[in-house]
Amino acid sequence: MLDPICGPGGLLAARLFLLMQLFVGYYSTSDDPIQDEGCGHSYLYDRVIGGEDSVSQKWPWQVSIQESNNHLCSGTIIAPQWVMTAAHCVKNDFSYDVYMGSTKLNESSKNSLRVSVKKVVIHPNFQEKRYWSWIGRENDIALLKLVERLNYTKHIAPICIASSKFQVKPGSFCWLTGWGVTKVPTAGKEEPMSPKLQEAEISIMSNDDCDTFYHEASQVPTIVRIISIGMLCSDYSRGRDFCIGDDGSPLACEVDNTWFQAGLVSWSLGCAQPETPGVYARISTYSNWVDRVVAELNHTVSILLTCSWITLLSLLLLLCLMMVL
16 A cells, blocks of 8 residues: 555645745735735825924934944835935945934934844946936835834824826925925035934926036036936925935835825035925835845745755655555
8 A cells, every 4th residue: 555645645735835945935915915905095184384393203204324333325115125325425334323213313212223234235237427417316215124013003104105107297396305404515514414303305306407407517418308207306496405414314205095105315516505496315216126035035034944844745656656666
């Protein structure tokens, strides 16, 4: 009598199970979607017009990216183990912490949390500077994988990522938040970072108008496009924009009571200079890249675990074949 496991029926079952595991291991989606219906929810809706202290719980996705407890740049929570920021803020061989859950820098509370960064993923086509001019930064986006998954609260929660179909029309208004300096630095004098998160309502400028401005401000020939489809510009005519320390900060737009990140602070001519548009990385251009990176790295561990079971099952199948023959 053949062994029930290694008999003909057992062999067939083993083969079917092996095929099922191969299918699941390589083609299944993650148990947790990259973003769910809970993203983009602000727990306070009172508005403070530009340049004022932000209220706790209003922007629960805002984080401070730090090195040795010093604020470098801002970022946003986009998934339980992922933060998005500007590529020029981080390097692959440095150690970073992410501080979240509080509007006050380095002031620990029962709601705040500090988590180390496990992996830095910089966009493969990131450019610090282009052409022969000071004109800078294209594809200025990076992702940080944290060492542990976050438990969402009213103080720690993700913002929704603007999809490839998301459009921000010129003249519309969105919100910029960050811990950057609140006074334009003068020659030979440094200004401190804001100890509390600041917020400002920002008007959107068309890419064509923004491109015209930067051609006039630089020596780049007009035949060469400066403001690409991967960029988004703010209109400084209202007297509010980003400055030193705001790099990587989100530009968030509200649609039907849900907040979407449309941009992140990338570069500008000086710091909040009059009539000078700020340039942001346009998130909708990179949403597919973000989804792909997060999905691939989230699946790595589960695939490896599945493969270990496949290896064990393959050995069992081989043993069965040897016993039958």
